[in-house]
Amino acid sequence: MADAAAGRFEAWVVSTFNLVALSLVGLLAAHASGALEGELAGFGTIPGVAVFAYLWLLTAAATRWALADGGLEDLRSGLRGLWRLVLRGFAAGALIGGAFLLGVLLVGAILNGAPLLSLAFIALIGVAAASVVGGVIGGLSVVLDAGCYWVAGRLVGRWTESDASGRAADVESVGK
């Protein structure tokens, strides 16, 4: 029960962090290239929120799957664990990329009444390309997550050690 709760917590924070970090990097790149103004002008608030919510949902579900078999704890088994997580991250990212584009295309086609044949053709090529891009982003995200997990482990190790030695010194001085 506690493990299930810890798994849900891990999937939630990892998925949301990856999505927020990716959004910020995308925003920075769009702003630095001067493309942000044009992109925002052609995008309404409600469609923007709906697209982000859909991507968030996909990321949360795919991350839950990617972390289901041990999660970030798998990194304790060294490079083998990291490699396993990167592969799962690649697969999860590919799923997110493909499903995201497919969903957006479908809704766009329904709203604009596009012919079914041209939609299927675009979806076939587009979903394959989006899956590759999503997979690469997913694999890179795992490397970033693993780096942060390692930093957190170093911090916890150093701090709990110094806390324990501080308490031991207190007990010793009281004993004298």
Place this chain on the structure above:
Amino acid sequence: MSAATSLLVRFVHVVGMSLVFGGAAFAWALFSDARSEGTAGSDPTPLAATYEWVFWATMGAMVVTGVGNLGALGPPGPSGRWGTLLTAKLLVVTAFVLGSFVRTLVVLRLRRDHPAGAGRSLLAKSYGATAAALLVLVALAEVLAHG
């Protein structure tokens, strides 16, 4: 964007910031208080985990509303004073999000690997740093909004 939608977007953004800042300041004050250390129920990680759940939900909402705010204001190009300030704010937010993720993973590792009550001083410092970084972000946001 209509005036009502713009107001709603800003409302959610401001409430989100109040929530994460207030929560971080509260956690910092609570975990720094030596009187509650070593008492029954003094394990800081359940409260920290609750904050992290709320924090990341709020960060997601703040990214969307932040982009919505930019859409309402009409972002300039990267050059000029406003454009440079926006670049600076986006860089600081990115660094803050990265640091916050490390803080969250600290909570996760403390819950998994350490006895109840361990790492209290580390959590106090983490939440103090979070509150301080959020103050810097609020100052940057004020300069962006009001010049």
